[in-house]
Amino acid sequence: MTLLIAITVITLWLAGFSGRDVLWAVYWPGVFLLQFAVITFPWQAVPARLVMQMFVAGMSLVPVTIFLAQIVLYRLITVTPIKEWLISPAVLGYHDLMTSVVAPITEETLKVAPVIILLFWYRNIIWRHILGPIDVALLACASGTGFAFTENLLRITNNSVSSLGPDRIIPVASPHLGPFYPFPNMVASGHYDTPTVWFGHPEITAALGLALGISLFVRRKFRLWWLIPGVTLLWAIWDHFIFNYLGPTTTQAWTRILPPIDLWGRLLPYCFLAALLPALYITSRVQRWYAGWDDEARFPGALAVIGRLPSDFRLLLPRIAALLRFYRWRCAVAYGFYHTNLSAPEEAIRQVPWLWDMRGKMLVSKPKTLSRAS
Numbered sequence: 001m002t003l004l005i006a007i008t009v010i011t012l013w014l015a016g017f018s019g020r021d022v023l024w025a026v027y028w029p030g031v032f033l034l035q036f037a038v039i040t041f042p043w044q045a046v047p048a049r050l051v052m053q054m055f056v057a058g059m060s061l062v063p064v065t066i067f068l069a070q071i072v073l074y075r076l077i078t079v080t081p082i083k084e085w086l087i088s089p090a091v092l093g094y095h096d097l098m099t100s101v102v103a104p105i106t107e108e109t110l111k112v113a114p115v116i117i118l119l120f121w122y123r124n125i126i127w128r129h130i131l132g133p134i135d136v137a138l139l140a141c142a143s144g145t146g147f148a149f150t151e152n153l154l155r156i157t158n159n160s161v162s163s164l165g166p167d168r169i170i171p172v173a174s175p176h177l178g179p180f181y182p183f184p185n186m187v188a189s190g191h192y193d194t195p196t197v198w199f200g201h202p203e204i205t206a207a208l209g210l211a212l213g214i215s216l217f218v219r220r221k222f223r224l225w226w227l228i229p230g231v232t233l234l235w236a237i238w239d240h241f242i243f244n245y246l247g248p249t250t251t252q253a254w255t256r257i258l259p260p261i262d263l264w265g266r267l268l269p270y271c272f273l274a275a276l277l278p279a280l281y282i283t284s285r286v287q288r289w290y291a292g293w294d295d296e297a298r299f300p301g302a303l304a305v306i307g308r309l310p311s312d313f314r315l316l317l318p319r320i321a322a323l324l325r326f327y328r329w330r331c332a333v334a335y336g337f338y339h340t341n342l343s344a345p346e347e348a349i350r351q352v353p354w355l356w357d358m359r360g361k362m363l364v365s366k367p368k369t370l371s372r373a374s
Helices: 002-014 019-039 048-078 082-086 097-110 113-121 123-127 133-157 201-217 227-245 267-293 299-306 313-341 345-363 368-373
Strands: 187-191 194-198
Touching (some): 019 201, 048 082, 048 133, 097 201
């Protein structure tokens, strides 16, 4: 990952991007990622390093993959009868199929691809034993943030910077509490006197990740678990489509019937907020279940890890950091034992040894500097 970051920095420098360009491109997507990471911190098991890796993947690999996928999908559409159906006056008319059809499908599907690959490639180690719904959403958010960063850099090359950076002039469509916007990338485009809302790349990818995380958690009890991320993905594609397509010149009958059902894109953001509640409940329940039978995983165990609070302020911050690491490890270990408890006996036997090793790291996560200070 370090090599990939170095290559990216060199590439941006050679391409002539200034430090301000890079900051403006990542500013608002980064704000949402930071907000989401801070708010959900008590329920996270995912390490910051993995979040950074997802950001780098979304910034580098995802845009290239989407570009190639768009070329392939556009050519497939243009050589099949579906093109004639799409450009018929009752459907889309003579509209840019790349913008209205191809881009929503490829972008919404592939932005979350790094997380899906991670979950299923390392399914026996990462998902079943470490990650919960909040973690999957955070990783997906990082991937979407990386993609938004690269897309914003392309906007800068076209001198389109009015929607970027803290000095943006484009109005934000997100609900807000004073100056705080839960979805700072959420924008609107007016049509039929009703603005169509676009959730934003980091936000909508976080919603996809949350749906995927919840569905994988309930998959043992809900046979149709795949419907949760599947419907959310189709919903994301639809919202992206109507934002790109609808405008003052669209007169098809369906444009006056279907978008209002979705509140012109406003429904998904509130459903995302509502879905956070069961995700937080799942994580809290798993942690309580684990702490209920492992005494050392309770608060006294945390105090044993960091030791007696020192009077020297210089030693206080490292001890607080050790406490936060303890709780992150505890969340990971809790998920591990929870899923092992649901596994077949022969599979559980293989998993328990390294889970106990992870538990040992949780209990001895005190840094060397703290050990010497004690």
